[in-house]
Amino acid sequence: MNESLGKPIDRVDGRLKVTGGATYAAEYKIKNLAYGAPVLSTITKGRVKNIDIQQAEKMPGVIGVMTSENCMMLHTPSGSDPGSGKFAEKDLLPLQNDRVLYGGQYIAVVVAETAEQAEQAAATIKVTYDEQKPVVGFEANFSTAYQPGSGLGGAKTQEKRGDADAAMQSAAFTTDETYTTPVYSHNAMEPHATIAEWNGDKLTVYDATQSVMGVQGLLSNILGIPKENTQVYALYIGGGFGSKGFTWANTLLAPMAAKQFNRPVKIELKRQQVFSAAGRRTQTQQKIGLGAGVDGKLTSIKHDTISETSFVDEFVETAGVATSMIYSSPNVEVKHSLVRLNRGTPCPMRAPGESVGMYALEVAMDEMANKLKMDPVQFRITNHSDMDEQKKKQFSSKYLKECYQRGAEAIGWSNRSAEPGMTKQGNLLVGYGVATATYPANRSASSAKATLFADGHAEILCGTQDIGTGTYTVMTQVAADAFGLPVDQVKVKLGDSSYPKGAQSGGSQVSASVGPPIRAAALGAVSKVVKMAIADEKSPLYGKKEEDIVVNSGRIQFKDHSNTSESFTDVLRRKGLDKVEAQAKTNVSTRQQQDAAPAPDGSPEAKIEAESKTNAAVQADEKTDRKDYVFHSFGAQFAKVLVDPDLGTIRVEKIASVMDIGTVMNLKTATNQIMGGILFGMGMALMEETKYDPNNGRIVTRDLAQYLVPVHADIPEIDVQFIEKPDPFISPIGARGIGEIGVTGMAAAIANAIYNATGKRVRDLPITPDKLIA
Amino acid sequence: MEEKDKENNGSSGGTTRRQFLGQVGLAGAGLQLAPLLAKATGILPDNEALPIEPITVNIMINGSQKTLTIDTRVTLLDALREKLMMTGTKKGCDHGQCGACTVLVDGRRINSCLHLAAMCEGSEVTTIEGLAKGDDLHPMQAAFLKHDGFQCGYCTPGQICSAVGLVKEGRAKTDAEIRELMSGNICRCGAYQNILAAIKEVQNA
Numbered sequence: 001m002n003e004s005l006g007k008p009i010d011r012v013d014g015r016l017k018v019t020g021g022a023t024y025a026a027e028y029k030i031k032n033l034a035y036g037a038p039v040l041s042t043i044t045k046g047r048v049k050n051i052d053i054q055q056a057e058k059m060p061g062v063i064g065v066m067t068s069e070n071c072m073m074l075h076t077p078s079g080s081d082p083g084s085g086k087f088a089e090k091d092l093l094p095l096q097n098d099r100v101l102y103g104g105q106y107i108a109v110v111v112a113e114t115a116e117q118a119e120q121a122a123a124t125i126k127v128t129y130d131e132q133k134p135v136v137g138f139e140a141n142f143s144t145a146y147q148p149g150s151g152l153g154g155a156k157t158q159e160k161r162g163d164a165d166a167a168m169q170s171a172a173f174t175t176d177e178t179y180t181t182p183v184y185s186h187n188a189m190e191p192h193a194t195i196a197e198w199n200g201d202k203l204t205v206y207d208a209t210q211s212v213m214g215v216q217g218l219l220s221n222i223l224g225i226p227k228e229n230t231q232v233y234a235l236y237i238g239g240g241f242g243s244k245g246f247t248w249a250n251t252l253l254a255p256m257a258a259k260q261f262n263r264p265v266k267i268e269l270k271r272q273q274v275f276s277a278a279g280r281r282t283q284t285q286q287k288i289g290l291g292a293g294v295d296g297k298l299t300s301i302k303h304d305t306i307s308e309t310s311f312v313d314e315f316v317e318t319a320g321v322a323t324s325m326i327y328s329s330p331n332v333e334v335k336h337s338l339v340r341l342n343r344g345t346p347c348p349m350r351a352p353g354e355s356v357g358m359y360a361l362e363v364a365m366d367e368m369a370n371k372l373k374m375d376p377v378q379f380r381i382t383n384h385s386d387m388d389e390q391k392k393k394q395f396s397s398k399y400l401k402e403c404y405q406r407g408a409e410a411i412g413w414s415n416r417s418a419e420p421g422m423t424k425q426g427n428l429l430v431g432y433g434v435a436t437a438t439y440p441a442n443r444s445a446s447s448a449k450a451t452l453f454a455d456g457h458a459e460i461l462c463g464t465q466d467i468g469t470g471t472y473t474v475m476t477q478v479a480a481d482a483f484g485l486p487v488d489q490v491k492v493k494l495g496d497s498s499y500p501k502g503a504q505s506g507g508s509q510v511s512a513s514v515g516p517p518i519r520a521a522a523l524g525a526v527s528k529v530v531k532m533a534i535a536d537e538k539s540p541l542y543g544k545k546e547e548d549i550v551v552n553s554g555r556i557q558f559k560d561h562s563n564t565s566e567s568f569t570d571v572l573r574r575k576g577l578d579k580v581e582a583q584a585k586t587n588v589s590t591r592q593q594q595d596a597a598p599a600p601d602g603s604p605e606a607k608i609e610a611e612s613k614t615n616a617a618v619q620a621d622e623k624t625d626r627k628d629y630v631f632h633s634f635g636a637q638f639a640k641v642l643v644d645p646d647l648g649t650i651r652v653e654k655i656a657s658v659m660d661i662g663t664v665m666n667l668k669t670a671t672n673q674i675m676g677g678i679l680f681g682m683g684m685a686l687m688e689e690t691k692y693d694p695n696n697g698r699i700v701t702r703d704l705a706q707y708l709v710p711v712h713a714d715i716p717e718i719d720v721q722f723i724e725k726p727d728p729f730i731s732p733i734g735a736r737g738i739g740e741i742g743v744t745g746m747a748a749a750i751a752n753a754i755y756n757a758t759g760k761r762v763r764d765l766p767i768t769p770d771k772l773i774a
Numbered sequence: 775m776e777e778k779d780k781e782n783n784g785s786s787g788g789t790t791r792r793q794f795l796g797q798v799g800l801a802g803a804g805l806q807l808a809p810l811l812a813k814a815t816g817i818l819p820d821n822e823a824l825p826i827e828p829i830t831v832n833i834m835i836n837g838s839q840k841t842l843t844i845d846t847r848v849t850l851l852d853a854l855r856e857k858l859m860m861t862g863t864k865k866g867c868d869h870g871q872c873g874a875c876t877v878l879v880d881g882r883r884i885n886s887c888l889h890l891a892a893m894c895e896g897s898e899v900t901t902i903e904g905l906a907k908g909d910d911l912h913p914m915q916a917a918f919l920k921h922d923g924f925q926c927g928y929c930t931p932g933q934i935c936s937a938v939g940l941v942k943e944g945r946a947k948t949d950a951e952i953r954e955l956m957s958g959n960i961c962r963c964g965a966y967q968n969i970l971a972a973i974k975e976v977q978n979a
């Protein structure tokens with residue numbers, strides 16, 4: 001048997017990436033390509049009175065200037081097409097009217113022969129505005145807060161069990177504190193970019209996106225062209241972290257300009273433009289109240305979050321989404337409310353909800369442990385939830401207690417002094433902190449196509465994409481095992497909207513969603529070959545039963561008789577076939593706890609669904625009874641920090657992170673994913689912050705010199721460990737996604753370590769030296 | 775109300791950009807940089823048309839001689855990516871703040887977004903595409919692959935070129951020194967620990 005799954009193989013796309021051969025959205029060689037330079041609003045609210053493009057139009061190389069006065073009309077996305085992605089700002093399709101609702105909003109696009117010409121012409125465009133007083137300032141607008149609808153994936157924004165207020169009043173110990181987090185910006189290293197090319201009424205788009213299928217659906221919807229005429233590619237993506245999950249205006253402006261000027265057009269955002277026009281994490285204020293008895297058992301949890309959204313769409317950061325399931329407590333109340341500001345719309349950013357929510361909750365847990373004079377690890381174990389008490393369902397699998405125990409050992413928890421400020425290393429204060437990590441294990445309907453070629457190699461096509469997470473690699477491993485081939489004989493192709501529909505790269509769902517149909521399609525192709533062999537008199541396997549045939553290194557054989565066998569190649573050649581194909585779709589969704597609706601009759605997907613009815617692997621997978629379970633990953637985050645008592649500078653010395661994520665598909669890529677999440681959490685805790693001018697509401701930290709992200713010199717020693725127990729219910733592979741859990745709890749572990757070092761509790765992120773010595 | 779971005783307009787007192795450029799002799803080198811930058815700093819009126827004459831530069835790129843006739847405003851990074859279609863070198867910020875565009879010029883690692891192509895006359899430039907010898911990866915490329923020193927791969931060409939430059943400089947002896955001297959190369963995916971392992975392996979080989 002070929003068992004490649006779980007092996008730490010090198011990334012299959014690694015060679016291309018280390019040689020500069022991987023092609024990202026802005027890098028396609030397109031004949032006759034023109035360059036688009038956006039002009040962004042310099043006011044935060046008002047109307048465009050006039051755009052003077054005369055000077056620009058005369059500049060050398062300028063092909064034209066696209067504004068609201070001359071551009072094509074767009075269709076409002078219907079929202080009824082389940083195949084389409086999410087346009088980030090549904091009430092602000094670009095250039096459709098004269099309204100300005102945030103600073104850095106698209107006003108025009110100059111298209112020229114070269115990027116330099118476009119940019120210089122863009123700089124000459126004079127925009128006059130009717131400026132209005134913008135709504136700026138988060139806290140200043142709390143009086144306008146309203147209760148939103150549901151969050152991402154239908155997440156509830158208001159939840160309640162028992163009577164949290166009454167329980168709080170009778171609790172022996174209580175804490176009630178307010179935690180604030182700033183706006184964060186994803187800053188994937190690849191800025192958003194789109195190339196669009198029309199060929200008659202057919203459109204080809206190269207886009208930096210986390211969802212080729214979503215972009216295809218949206219473009220077809222908004223531009224009013226059939227899906228079949230809309231081809232989207234994203235073979236390599238330079239990180240996304242949520243910023244490329246929703247679709248932003250650049251993806252529309254490039255095809256609009258390409259149509260208008262009859263030239264292929266590239267729009268590549270500048271780093272500064274990415275800050276205002278391509279998403280961010282919302283600002284939050286979270287009040288957390290905890291009540292506990294003298295035994296250390298929680299009796300009440302209250303989590304009340306205010307966040308902000310724009311005037312052009314509603315995005316709720318569901319900070320309290322994990323609060324009702326993470327600890328055992330008879331009384332819980334979770335609330336979310338929103339204020340609207342003249343800012344660009346926020347969007348998911350690595351672990352939307354849990355990232356900021358588990359920061360606040362886990363610092364509150366630390367505060368309560370201190371009040372109780374209980375060890376913070378023990379306090380968490382005391383309040384461990386054996387089931388989701390809100391949904392009243394079992395966890396599909398959960399080894400959180402083991403995570404605490406292994407993490408405590410790895411960080412040296414026994415060296416921690418319960419009394420803050422007591423441990424020194426030289427003149428530096430030493431502190432240790434812990435926090436719980438969790439993120440839902442999402443899985444959604446996905447499909448794939450498998451082809452076995454007569455020359456012995458195989459191929460998988462799936463309309464998902466690899467944003468750096470390792471999807472190409474782990475899916476090659478999944479497919480290789482199912483085909484019974486070595487990994488170097490299997491080619492996985494992604495990032496192409498003409499392939500069978502795969503999941504979007506968001507919500508940590510890709511591995512769990514596309515792994516099963518890829519496996520099933522590969523098994524389906526093998527089964528077709530086996531059936532041919534056992535029905536073929538010339539085969540040594542003639543007359544055998546399919547269930548008695550095993551696959552090994554490109555050969556099919558009778559049970560353990562390796563002599564009674566033949567290769568895929570032999571079977572196919574005898575039949576005069578150069579390949580055999582199979583498609584599979586698994587209709588499983590863990591998020592809504594219900595299966596996705598079937599595809600419309602006659603669609604390519606309906607064909608895949610029909611074939612899947614006879615695919616044994618799909619049938620077994622879909623019949624697994626999941627309705628009594630909830631699916632979550634868990635983990636324990638530990639931090640050791642050193643703080644200079646005079647300067648307030650903070651050095652994270654070590655992180656230990658133990659994760660229960662089901663099957664580890666590839667130790668190398670999995671470890672890397674968790675490390676990435678950890679560094680996102682560290683940036684969140686200590687340095688990252690998108691600041692707005694308090695007067696005009698424009699972003700002032702618009703580049704990587706002012707918006708600080710962790711650099712190499714900041715990095716601590718990082719110890720990532722996995723429990724490595726397969727999830728028995730999520731899929732036959734047993735793997736849950738890991739893109740986001742690494743960030744959850746990390747900021748709290750660091751904040752708690754800083755408190756343990758200094759005795760000072762800063763409840764406003766990021767924890768910068770000025771706040772620490774204030 | 776006229777709205778133009780005026781953020782870059784502060785050039786009062788001391789040496790102006792124009793004088794500075796004159797002093798360092800760039801303006802005298804036939805590059806029409808000075809008026810361009812002067813315009814960007816608001817010294818020239820907005821509407822003054824700028825004569826942008828293309829110039830010809832000869833650059834040795836990965837061992838092959840290239841003659842480019844280009845707009846003087848083109849950075850080395852854009853010359854590589856947009857004119858020569860050598861897209862291995864990446865653009866992350868265009869401002870010298872991320873390191874994605876790192877290449878080796880005459881053996882030194884530099885940010886190619888801060889370098890005008892016109893300044894590279896007679897230089898030898900090595901990019902990520904020039905490190906491997908045929909199918910044989912450069913040891914630094916092989917080490918990045920083995921240690922998984924990347925995820926999305928977008929910062930990777932810059933990291934690798936920077937690491938090659940670093941090893942050649944011979945300044946970094948400890949982990950802390952490697953980390954410090956690699957801090958101009960941001961990896962938002964967070965593969966730093968693996969990058970460190972890769973660099974150490976090559977350095978100790």
Ligand code: FES
Pocket residue numbers: 864865866867868869870871872873874875876885886887888
């Ligand atoms: S692109 Fe040159 S340093 Fe960022």
Ligand code: FES
Pocket residue numbers: 189238239468923924925926927928929930960961962963964965
């Ligand atoms: S690998 Fe993605 S930024 Fe470094």
